Amino acid sequence: MIHAVAYIGARTLKFISELGHITVFGFRLCVAAVTPPLRGGLLLDEIYKLGVLSLMIICISGLTVGMVLGLQGYNTLVRFGAEESLGAVVALSLIREFGPVMTALLLTGRAGSATTAEIGTMVATEQLDGLRMMSVDPIDYVVKPKALMMLLVTPLLSALFIVFGIFGGYLIGVAMMGGDSGTFIASMENSVDFVNDVAGSFLKAGLFGVLIGLVATYRGYSCEPTSAGVSAATTSTVVTTSVSILIFDYFITALWGV
């Protein structure tokens, strides 16, 4: 019994300590973000690595999710004679939920894990210490470009996911099931509100981008300088970020109605 209490206590203390460290890390990152130099070349590099290299997976995933939504939505709505609402169902599901959440989860697996592994390897091979010894802050040179660009690319990729998803839903609902094209588009136009739905979706994706950027860079930055440490940090990034995204998603939806 005492061991169980001690174990829970130790885990709680570790969690609080970790929370403190990530807060300090986040604060240092914010300071670095508004402190010159901007490092434009590195930012462009990161847009390529995090964004451009994720295009394929985002487009294919968006298309297939939209197609599944179209198929499931049509089969469900047709039972109630409400198949003309398919456009609204597909668009609202993608814009409000699937777009930002699925994009964030996919980015966590593809770019978040790669970011942790890259920074972790730099820790293990003393490259970050090398930067410090050259009077260069690794948070400014290594972490800042990755975290900032994650914040930028997540909403953009989410928008792309949504576009491909809607196209997938249209393909199924109209081209395959024989629904009316005009009705699909009109239903979508009438139901989607720019401020509540589209802007909210961007906001949600942006927050997920902050979360992925912060956790992925922090895990890499603070990992044990061994190959096992890098591996553990990479796994931890995927698990922690994925679970956090789903929890945050619930609270954002519940509190802000997005």
Add this chain to the structure above:
Amino acid sequence: MEPTDPINPVNGAAHIVLDNVSMSFNGRRVFDSLSCEFPRGKISVVLGGSGVGKSTVLRLIGGLVRPCSGRILVDGDNVCELPDRKLYSVRDKLGMMFQGGALLDSLNVFDNLAFPLRESSKLDEEEIREEVHRRLRSVGLSDVDELLPGELSGGMVKRVALARAIMRSPEILMIDEPFSGLDPVSTKMIEALLLRLNRELGITMVVVSHHVRSTLRMADWIVLMLPDGAVAGTPGDLLNSQDPCVTRFLNEDPDEALAALENPDAATEYSR
């Protein structure tokens, strides 16, 4: 020979002072109450077996880790008490060559060497290019600008790392295990390079090594770290020591060690 009380037999002020420094990682003791000095403008070698904390000494001097207790003075500044921002101004005086090179693996050799200048100097690209090539020549390399660190041999990595460490003309150069993993020819080449850099630039050097022969050839001052404490002195002091721990460690090859001591010019032969 003395235990590691603050002594400085190499006439002149100590550039770096460790005063009663204790260090442990995650509750595991590395060393207790270590006190030693590193003379200005000389080559000091921190010698010792694996796991006694040699590399930790360099990391402590560079402020990369903080000690559990004690003071570390670098040119008079106590790096243990400095906040990160001020630590960077102390590091401007330091250059460090890491054991594995620590070259940025996303940059080629030229950009790795240009990096410290682009970050901290106002030189234009043409001046940086000249400076990079001058440093590369000084470590015996040419035509390697476009190579990535992963495409270099072990000896070349060490030399590029050494060139990067001296790019900002540091007052103090710290070198971690320059001879590890190198063949005898490369070892002597690096050794000659270090001697030449010390003689030409007058840099204070702190070299961490467990390579006894090279140490005896090149060191002006040796700090020998043993499991139960450290002993410091000139190579002659240590070779004449009656302490069995010292003699056991140094006399891995007694004939070679004595030959190196009796022929102090041996090292300069290599630099020719």
